[in-house]
Amino acid sequence: MTINRRHFLQGAAALPAAAAIVPATANLASASAPKVGQQVPGIYRFTVGDAEVTALLDGHLDFGTELINDLDEAKAAEAMVKNMQPMVNGSLRIPVNGYLVNSGGRLTLIDAGTAQLMGPTLGKLESGLAAVGVQPSDVDTVLLTHIHPDHSGGLVNGEGKAVFENAELAVSKTEWDFWYDDSILAGVPDGNKPFFHMARNTTSPYRNRLKLIEGEGEVAAGFTSLALPGHTPGHTGYMLNSGDESLLFWGDVIHMxxxxxxxxxxxxxxxxxxxxxxxxxxxxxxxxxxDNLLVTGAHIDFPGLGRVHRDGDAYRYQAAPWQYAL
Structure with missing residues (x-):
């Protein structure tokens, strides 16, 4: 409904009559309800061309500043204030996001969350799917940006079996070969070996429906892969093209x-x-x-949808406005 002056005046004229039938006791406060103490499921839908995208919040991580290389604390504090980002007990609170894309009746999931691999503040992606009426068996394709536990953990259940029983798993061949290379595993410090075991345990149940991506090209209907190495050797982004609109899922290009x-x-x-x-x-x-690209990422503030602007030698993130109707 579009509000105009006539609608507003009609509504205002009805106010005195409506007020007359409200009992005087309506001003009395009822007993206060207990605080809930937790958020509702993190779900947000938006459209890209003919595709419908659902952002799914798997949860959050408290990211200690000791994990930042060569941290300049003064510059970091200034940037946090500038960007309205609070510190929580000396840590940065960052989200873990996944995205479900419905395009032409096919369901594609970009990254699968953590399940129970990384603590109680995470592992909510599957319940988010249930909240929007999607069962894991409904998913046709899972696109992994890379094989870290906050992206691949949700691929398996507590028994190590595939959660997305009907889905093809697509991931960079460079990424797969790295995590499955026994000579690399043998040479890494003991503290890093669990990452290799988690990578293998979460992805090996999909060996018989695995699609290994080499270079850039179409990986699923409407999706093109984009090599984004550095964070991991085969870290990959995915460009969704639908109608005359596009959206880049860039994984972990940004963490904070x-x-x-x-x-x-x-x-x-x-x-x-x-x-x-x-x-x-x-x-x-x-x-x-x-290119004025619409982008989204696994650790951009939920729902993680917006655009990038140049700001001198740096950049500025502009969150996309809420899409009120689909």
């Missing part, structure tokens, strides 16, 4: 919304090649800004 747009060379200890990570980030954000 409040810091890395302002300081694009800032990296974290989980970036396997920090120099390449920063180079990839700048190259991609230059493209996003120049």
């Amino acid at each position: 919304t409040g810091l890395q747009f302002t300081h694009p060379d800032m990296t974290i200890v989980y970036d396997m090649d920090p120099v390449q990570t920063a180079q990839t980030r700048r190259k991609l954000m230059d493209r996003a800004a120049a």
Whole structure:
């Protein structure tokens, strides 16, 4: 309904009559309800061309600043204030997002969340799917941006069996080969070996319906892969093209919304090649800004949808307005 002056005046004229039938006791406060103490499921739908996209919040991580390489605390604090980002007990609170795309009756999931691999504040993606009426068996394709536990953990249940029993799993061949290379596993420090075991345990149940991506090209109907190496060797983005609109799912190009747009060379200890990570980030954000791309990422503030603008030698993130109707 479009509100105009006539509608407003008609509504205002009805106010005295309506007020007359409200009992005087309506002003009395009822007993206060107990606080709920938790959020509702993180779900947000929007459209891209003919496709319907559902952002799914798997939960959040409290990211300690000790995980940031070569941190300049003064610059970081200034950027956090500038970008209205609070610190929580000395940590940055970052989301873990996944995205479900319905295009032409096919359901494609980009990243699968963590399940129970990373603590009680995460693992809510599957319940988010249930809240929008989607069962794991309904999903046709899962596109992994990379094989870290906050992206692949939700692929399996507590018994190590595939959750998305009918889905094809698509991931970069470079990424797959890295995590399944026994010689690399043998050479990494003991503290890093669990990442390899988690990568294998979460993806191996999909071996018989695995699609390994090489280079850039169509990986599913309407989706094109985009190599974004650095964070991991085969880290991959996916471009959705539908109608005359596009959306780039860029995985972990950004981990910290409040810091890395302002300081694009800032990296974290989980970036396997920090120099390449920063180079990839700048190259991609230059493209996003120049082409006015709509982007979304696994760790951009939920629902993680917006555009990138140049800001001198850095960048600025503009969240997309809420889409009130689909």
